[in-house]
Amino acid sequence: MSDRPRSPAFYALAAFFALFVAFLYGPTLTILVLSFQGPQGGLTFPMNGVSTHWFGKLWAGLGIVDIWGALWRSLRLGLVVMGLTVVIAFFAGLAFRKRFRGEGALFTVAVASLIVPSIVVSLGIGLEFRLLDEAVKWAAAETGWGWLQDHGTLMGLYTSALGAHLTWTLPFGLLIMFAVFNRFDPAYEEAARDLGATGAQTLRHVVVPILGPSLVGVALFGFTLSFDELARTSQAIGGRNTLPLELQGLTTTVTTPEIYALGTLTTGMSLAVIGLALGASLYLQRRKAKAGLRLG
């Protein structure tokens, strides 16, 4: 097929693809430009001068909304979710290569977690923690134990919100691990074991270095999906919001280009993370290739 000349269909589809990319990126580029709006400028074109005025205002804070606190919380949660997603999905991927009881059920649950509407999962987790709080309060009243008395809520960033995020990132992580292990040659493991390596040594010195670039991919999914997650967090977080939740509120209250500055900032952060992940993945691949040359 590849030696045939390009058909007219190719040019039509290429134009279609170009339009689609413009559709994907156009709006974001628009707010990127508009975030540099002059101090007198509004939410739409024309540009009223060019300045970093709105970034300055954003830096000073958005009124009552603690936007930097929310950003910080989202970053920390994203990093925790990333670490847990990589480790837990990696070991689950290892487990699925062997047979174990309930593997079919576990796979079904993981896929179901992607498909069940987020609002339902979020509501369920919210309910779970409210009932837990009730139970603690009841226990406090029954037992009279001092350390139970001033119980607030168990709901929070590293409890309910973390769990909600993992139900979203782990299935993606597992599916990637399946794809990765499908291409992984078990002969490397056998060779390591034949040379006397223990199971843990094989994992540390053979499997993880070979899969390194793909694990970076899992980490990228873990962080970005958590950093931008909104629907599952909405009912499963206590009083202190993550960044996407604050952003959702700001869409109706902020009527200045500050919101575009915020958009430019968070999109820039996401892009930086993607760039970092791609760079790390390429670096690991290159190092692997070099090591292969040296050994071979």
Added chain:
Amino acid sequence: MDGTVARPATLAAAPPRRGRGTALWQAAPFALLFLLFFILPLCLTVAVSFWHYDEYSLTPAFSLENYQEVFEGCIDRLPSLCVTFATYLSTLRFALMAWVCTLVLGFGIAYFLAFHVRTVPVQMGLFLLCTVPFWTSNIIRMVAWVPLLGRNGLVNQGLQAVGLTKAPLDWLLYSEFSVVLAFVHLYTLFMMVPIFNSMARIDRALIEAAYDSGATGWQTLWNVVVPLAKPGIAIGSIFVVTLVMGDFVTVGVMGGQQIASVGKVIQVQMSALQLPAAAANAVVLLGAVMLMIVAMTRLIDLRKEL
């Protein structure tokens, strides 16, 4: 990173040296998390949907009052629609429109990447170009439509400058149109990736054979590519339809908080602390989504295709 959807049955066999005990331990954290944050919450939701509640407290019970509330006036006031049916009808319309648009776009893009881009690095580069927005904030991507579609937005300015309209169009933003547009903008990727994955597995010799046997491009597309891409189409459709059915964020932001959706009803009841009512609505939504998935897999006969 390439979103390949594999099934456990197709995994390469690992060396059988280590026992099943290890596998159980390795899967345990994964299983425990889903037990605590997925299975248990869903079970609690079903249980609480039968509870009794008033302004001050929840009492465990087994009553159908919450479901009666959900379906109030749905049977006896036919043919006029009750609130729940009207909301579902509106959400279903969104799902249908988003599904058609994402299917056409996603299939076209996947087809271009899989069959018309000739080298793998270019293919991967363009694929990545399509997936990057997936890793950025959905809310920001919605907000980004405001300067384009607003009353004084670029589209209205352009239309008036060209002389196509005299007054700015109001239905571009905070309308059903903008909601569907945002769905298509956000979810086409969920359709494109599985379809691309299916297409990448199609043996190129089959296309050659069709071509050599004298099939036209359309015939090859319809009789060879589409049937072989069906598993991807099914997976993508399930993703898009379920994402739209449970949505409350996109409908809220892009509908100017004026358009109802099933997810939004649940969210509002939850924030009003009407937990059993929200739970009953969630159970109904879950049932509806599951019915739709079953219908879609029947239609496409997923098992036979895989």
